[in-house]
Amino acid sequence: MSQILGSFLVFVVLLTSPVSGAYEGCFAESVRRRHFAISPGDYSPEITSTMTCRTACGAFDYKYAALAQGKFCFCGNTLPAAGPGSESLCDVDCVAEPTQKCGGLKSVSVHTASKMLAGLQLTSDAVSSPIAVSTLVTIDVSIATGMDVTYQFDYDDGAGRTSNNVTDMLSRTYSVPGEYTIQVFANDVNQTFQDSVAATAVKVEAPPGLVEVECDPVFATFEEGNGCTLTV
Numbered sequence: 001m002s003q004i005l006g007s008f009l010v011f012v013v014l015l016t017s018p019v020s021g022a023y024e025g026c027f028a029e030s031v032r033r034r035h036f037a038i039s040p041g042d043y044s045p046e047i048t049s050t051m052t053c054r055t056a057c058g059a060f061d062y063k064y065a066a067l068a069q070g071k072f073c074f075c076g077n078t079l080p081a082a083g084p085g086s087e088s089l090c091d092v093d094c095v096a097e098p099t100q101k102c103g104g105l106k107s108v109s110v111h112t113a114s115k116m117l118a119g120l121q122l123t124s125d126a127v128s129s130p131i132a133v134s135t136l137v138t139i140d141v142s143i144a145t146g147m148d149v150t151y152q153f154d155y156d157d158g159a160g161r162t163s164n165n166v167t168d169m170l171s172r173t174y175s176v177p178g179e180y181t182i183q184v185f186a187n188d189v190n191q192t193f194q195d196s197v198a199a200t201a202v203k204v205e206a207p208p209g210l211v212e213v214e215c216d217p218v219f220a221t222f223e224e225g226n227g228c229t230l231t232v
């Protein structure tokens with residue numbers, strides 16, 4: 001019974017908690033002298049959500065996005081010195097996103113701004129020609145826009161996806177000949193967006209005559225780790 005109640009509570013918390021990681025709180029706002037006074041240019045209040053406001057402010061390099069009265073979006077670079085107030089003052093549902101609160105009459109819901117990810121590119125020095133086994137493949141990844149971007153890689157070596165920004169993510173060696181597709185998944189540190197994905201192919205060759213494969217006699221076919229050793 002208590003277990004059922006426990007999971008019910010977790011469920012409720014998940015449903016009502018603000019957008020992941022980047023929520024700063026509900027801050028009192030002065031309508032006459034706004035702390036968050038900058039509008040992110042033209043936008044449609046009727047379709048404003050926490051995400052559209054965060055990315056609209058991020059596009060202008062502001063640090064924070066503040067939502068007021070269910071649909072208005074303001075940007076700023078500092079949080080009000082008084083600190084966040086009671087959550088109950090941000091009681092207006094976002095017009096375009098009724099599961100979220102977008103401020104109140106005299107309060108704003110503040111989130112960190114964010115930048116849409118765009119222009120992800122992945123390449124390696126093994127793109128133009130095949131590379132010999134056990135040669136270091138140097139990988140190059142870049143993104144045109146984004147904030148706090150982190151990368152996860154899948155090197156197609158059976159190990160699956162790495163965690164965020166692992167050390168040595170930009171180089172790999174393959175000891176078994178074959179064709180590999182390296183994939184990169186970009187997101188911001190708080191996984192705000194859908195992953196941006198890019199891929200590049202690497203062909204790993206065993207130059208004839210240069211590679212010796214010695215297999216344990218009980219194994220009929222060559223497969224690394226299957227009783228075989230490979231010497232280049």
Ligand SMILES: *[C@@H]1O[C@H](CO)[C@@H](O)[C@H](O)[C@H]1NC(C)=O
Pocket residue numbers: 021022023112113114147148188189190192
């Ligand atoms: C990620 O979350 C942390 C903790 O809430 C926050 O300080 C940071 O600004 C967030 N970053 C982005 C890009 O949303």
Ligand SMILES: *[C@@H]1O[C@H](CO)[C@@H](O)[C@H](O)[C@H]1NC(C)=O
Pocket residue numbers: 148149150151165189
């Ligand atoms: C992750 O690594 C990339 C490439 O080295 C770097 O530009 C980026 O700042 C790193 N992200 C974080 C959050 O440290």
